[in-house]
Amino acid sequence: MTDKKRETLLKIMSIIAIFLCVYPLTSVVRISLFKESKELLDGFFYLVVSLSTFIAVSLIMHKNQTRKDIVLAYGYLIIPIIASIIYFFSFGILSTIFGAFITAILCLFTIRVYFKEYNYLISGAKLYVGIVMLLLALAFSTYFEELKYLKNQFYIFTFIYAFSLLVIRNQSNLDSIFSKRFDKASGIPEKMRSYNIKKIIVFFLLIVGFFYFRDVLIAGLQGLLGLLGFILRILWSFFGTIMEKLREFLIVEETDLPSSPDMGYPIDGGNGGNPIVNMVCNIIAILLIAFTVYKIATVLIINVLIPFLKNTYKRLLEKIINFFEKTEHKEEKTHYYTDRIERVIPSAISKKSAKPKEIPKISRALKQMEKIENPKEKVKYLYGFILKCMSAKGVDIKKSYTTEEIYKKAKEINQLDAPLREITSLYDRVKYGDKMPKDSQVDDAKSNTIKSIEIINKI
Structure with a gap:
């Protein structure tokens, strides 16, 4: 955008x-x-x-x-x-x-x-x-x-x-x-x-x-209780049907007997259910429902639902914490080069007796660059080589300097502004971005490096 x-x-x-x-x-x-x-x-x-x-x-x-x-x-x-x-x-x-x-x-x-x-x-x-x-x-x-x-x-x-x-x-x-x-x-x-x-x-x-945490919590608990009530109603209806069939199977139909002064009347006054059978069936139904609820509570809720909610909450909390933590992008280590620049501290030796630092040869650097397969690493290598040459010529570049500060230092050198600006911009996109440079961009970086070294050698 x-x-x-x-x-x-x-x-x-x-x-x-x-x-x-x-x-x-x-x-x-x-x-x-x-x-x-x-x-x-x-x-x-x-x-x-x-x-x-x-x-x-x-x-x-x-x-x-x-x-x-x-x-x-x-x-x-x-x-x-x-x-x-x-x-x-x-x-x-x-x-x-x-x-x-x-x-x-x-x-x-x-x-x-x-x-x-x-x-x-x-x-x-x-x-x-x-x-x-x-x-x-x-x-x-x-x-x-x-x-x-x-x-x-x-x-x-x-x-x-x-x-x-x-x-x-x-x-x-x-x-x-x-x-x-x-x-x-x-x-x-x-x-x-x-x-x-x-x-x-x-x-x-x-x-x-x-x-809205309180409202969400209340709504969640109400939904959970409604679900449990729905399950219990289904179980009660299911076991009620089974017990009704069992009761019909166990109840013995009583036949009409001749009345006598000694025998009196039947207990239920006619064709009715046996209260003992009814009580046994009700006890069995209650025990079955209690056993089912116990199994649901232990197997589904304690062993499945609670661990699931616990792990979900833990993962969500970790993601939120990691999301707000400051993370640093770590570059892959390579043996081709290092873009760290050592600061040379002046010693007590006079300028006349001190030997000038040798500038690395551009031809060797270009041969070394051709061995690198990754285009991103090629650009990084070329930029690091320019900094080494600048350091060899006495340009004081600290380890803490950013590319902007290095560029400001380079602007003091006549005609180094244009080629170094191009390769610095490409280096920033390569080091901090995730886009792979094109071959044409690598070639431009190579030509800008050659121009920069030629200008640095004239200092």
Whole structure:
């Protein structure tokens, strides 16, 4: 993604963020004062008008940015105001004036953010005002009965606003860092931006998860109890059917016997079930259900479900910790070269008696490079060879120097600027990026190395 597209997306996100902190409080005021509101439809109107204004201003300022175009861009503010008057006219005069006022504020901020940085709307006092407006809307929707139905909607807006703030502030901080670095072409900024966005998403989801942890836990326990109750009902129905069949099999039909004064009447007064058989069947059913529940509890829950939940929680926690830990990229060790430069500390020997350091021969270095198969290692070897030659010529290069600092040192040498800049840029992409250099790039690095050595030898 190009810087222009990224900045445009961040400006759109900034416009949405200012809408999210303005709309909740304005809807509370509209409902309280005018007793009329179309709720989400009003918010949709504000958002569409704001984004349409941004698109219109972008089209106006697409080619030229003369004073006439700037005046025309600010003059476009009349169109959304007229649209808001038409939209809110059915609510009454006061409601129309209020709606036009809010539309004018949102569209004015939208035009301003086009000409400013993308973090213009969430910096300084504007950030604190937006947070206060959201907190007031949440307070009204929590403690006033007639506004409680808006609480969930305002919470969603607050979460989206917080996420937008995290993304925009993070990208703004990265911009302030990368603007001072030399290695812009190495691919590091793009990778760090995407990595930071991923971290923000995970961090934001953790916040939301902790915020709703109690509700999620209660819902999970209720679901688990419902599942256990469903299983018990199935087991009870199953064993009840079996016991009914067993009871029918064991019950002995009693025949009609002649009544006599000695025998009296049958126990159940006729064709009925034997209470002893019923009791035995019920005991067997209860024992079977208890045994089944015991097996389910020991085998499925204790031996399977609990270890599964434990391992899942452990793996998830480890991934979250590893995700937020600072990891260093370790390069593969190679015997071809080392790009570490030893700093030569001046001794007490005078310059006249000190022997000059021999510069390695370029022909041997090129032969050694041809033995290397990996194109990335070839580029690293050539860059390290240039640093050795510079060190041999007395250029003080410390181990802690970055490529930018080395390049600044090299700029002091006449005509070394151009060839070293090309190979330094390629070296940064190779060492810190994951792209394999092309053969043509390796050939360019080789020719730039030869040019650099020729210039260094003239010192």
